[in-house]
Amino acid sequence: MLLSKFAWRLGFNLTYAGILASQFFPVTQTMAQSSMLQFSGATGICPIQNSFPKRSFETSKYKLYICLGDTKNPLGYYVRVTKSDDIKITLPIVRKNGETYIAKLGEISHIVSPYEFMVNKLGRILNRERVTSAISGDGQLLVSACPQGENVLIEAVTKSFIVYICGNDKSGSYVGVARIGNEKITIPLQNLKPDGAFEKQNYLAVKGNTRFLLTRESLEIMVGDATIVKEKVIRWQ
Known part of the structure; x- marks a missing residue:
């Protein structure tokens, strides 16, 4: 419970939500x-x-x-x-x-x-x-998936979350959105290889003691050594 509260303070809903790579964002x-x-x-x-x-x-x-x-x-x-x-x-x-x-x-x-x-x-x-x-209703854009100047490179969907890997020539940001409620977190990606390159289809973002690991197979969220969310990727684009 304390772990969930901690992750909530990071702005990401880590409880089960219950109830998209093309460059359709940001909307022009x-x-x-x-x-x-x-x-x-x-x-x-x-x-x-x-x-x-x-x-x-x-x-x-x-x-x-x-x-x-x-x-x-x-x-x-x-x-x-x-x-x-x-x-x-x-x-x-x-x-x-x-x-x-x-x-x-x-x-x-x-x-x-x-x-x-x-x-x-x-x-x-x-x-x-x-x-x-x-x-x-006043004509304002409601959201933009990626940080300004970046485009959607990869979109992964799990049961509870939509994850965007954003960037231009190379991957730059991890953006996670809860599918219900739309709580959103944006974190710079970490390099997984010693030479500074990103490992193909493996993306790691770190905020404080919380790590977000996205692979072609799953999304895993860890606080310290504890895995508090692990969900299968059901759609990868």
């Missing part, structure tokens, strides 16, 4: 301006009359909106529009954790955050897509 200013146009044309998207979305997300196939709530559904409404045919579904939001929104229809859950969009049924993932833009 052009994309932000495009999303503002999307907001301005979003009349009629939200179920409440004369209401505009407070969040807008986009994937390769969908436009997703988070709308204000009412007395019946105070957390708000989730709206998904398919780009190919403009089919729209509207669901009540049943849970919000940071910038992660969960809407449900029976056994089907729709989960959207600034990093990913998922549809699952009783814990089984039916669909998952990268979020390519995430914009607030």
Whole structure:
């Protein structure tokens, strides 16, 4: 328990979360301006009359909106529009954790955050897509995966976390994001070879007494000699 509290103070949620390499981040200013146009044309998207979305997300196939709530559904409404045919579904939001929104229809859950969009049924993932833009109602970018000036080189997904290896010509930063709640930590990578080179598909970041080790097979988080998180990598891009 003390170890978990220690890691929490580092800004990373190390408990089980329960409930994306291409360079889609950082989102450019052009994309932000495009999303503002999307907001301005979003009349009629939200179920409440004369209401505009407070969040807008986009994937390769969908436009997703988070709308204000009412007395019946105070957390708000989730709206998904398919780009190919403009089919729209509207669901009540049943849970919000940071910038992660969960809407449900029976056994089907729709989960959207600034990093990913998922549809699952009783814990089984039916669909998952990268979020390519995430914009607030005033047109501001919600997140950038990598530090300024760096791009996503590798994206690894585990049950609880999304990990980005960021850089340019070479790897420079480890960025870990909790899939629920989106707590985020950014740490410079450590060299694993005596000559200063990075060992292929093995990435180590150290903050204080805590080490974050990402390999093609797993993500391991250690405090001192104790491993407090070890999760299988289920997607590597």
